Amino acid sequence: MEPSVSLVPVPFDPAGAMAQFAATRHQSGGVVSFLGQVRGGEDVEALDLQHYAPLTLPGMRDLAGQALARWPLEGLLMWHRVGTMVPGEPIVLVAAAARHRRDAFQAVDFVMDHLKSDSWFWKREKRGGAWHWIEPRAQDHADHARWNA
Amino acid sequence: MAARLVFLGRLADVSGPLAVPAGPLAALALPKGVLGPRVRLALNGVLVAAEGLVLADGDELAFLPPVSGG
Numbered sequence: 491m492e493p494s495v496s497l498v499p500v501p502f503d504p505a506g507a508m509a510q511f512a513a514t515r516h517q518s519g520g521v522v523s524f525l526g527q528v529r530g531g532e533d534v535e536a537l538d539l540q541h542y543a544p545l546t547l548p549g550m551r552d553l554a555g556q557a558l559a560r561w562p563l564e565g566l567l568m569w570h571r572v573g574t575m576v577p578g579e580p581i582v583l584v585a586a587a588a589r590h591r592r593d594a595f596q597a598v599d600f601v602m603d604h605l606k607s608d609s610w611f612w613k614r615e616k617r618g619g620a621w622h623w624i625e626p627r628a629q630d631h632a633d634h635a636r637w638n639a
Numbered sequence: 640m641a642a643r644l645v646f647l648g649r650l651a652d653v654s655g656p657l658a659v660p661a662g663p664l665a666a667l668a669l670p671k672g673v674l675g676p677r678v679r680l681a682l683n684g685v686l687v688a689a690e691g692l693v694l695a696d697g698d699e700l701a702f703l704p705p706v707s708g709g
Contacts, residue, residue: 540648540651542645542647542701542703544681544683544684544699544701545681545684545701545703548684570708605708606708607706608706609706609708610706610708611706611707611708612647612648612649612704612706612707612708613707613708614649623648623649623652624707625707626705626706626707
């Protein structure tokens with residue numbers, strides 16, 4: 491089973507992606523998904539996600555491989571935006587299909603923790619007409635550590 | 640011939656891509672603040688340490704500050 495791992499430079503439709511993902515997996519007892527969106531409020535006008543081509547997508551593919559090695563999945567999707575987005579737009583969609591729901595939940599949780607803390611993206615927010623680089627949160631490091639306890 | 644330095648994230652505000660002569664990294668006058676304990680380096684897409692690093696013609700060295708993705 492080939493995971494669907496992509497960097498997406500334009501807006502994507504998460505509902506369409508999920509419908510397509512689930513449609514080919516009638517055997518799977520559970521399909522779990524996570525959608526990350528650009529947060530509104532706090533005067534955020536836009537979000538910009540930078541990546542580094544030699545590292546970012548290969549790193550995501552490696553992460554997909556780790557999830558597939560760790561849980562018996564029947565499908566895995568990891569789509570991540572790059573470029574500029576506005577509040578309410580999807581940033582990242584992760585979905586996993588498995589025979590049993592526990593494997594699907596854990597795989598999506600694992601992938602998201604690693605995408606947040608360990609993947610090659612740099613984020614900046616536009617507030618008051620100016621761009622501000624975002625520093626990683628301490629919570630992201632804690633989330634990453636819990637998979638290696 | 641030269642090597643190429645690229646700067647990601649907030650380091651891109653410090654400098655755009657630079658062409659530098661091949662040779663030891665330590666011999667280069669780098670823009671201020673691009674090296675540090677929280678900056679990782681990737682040589683041609685492979686993570687490397689700064690210590691003893693020597694750049695060859697055609698190499699690309701990326702300066703990677705702490706990530707903030709997802």
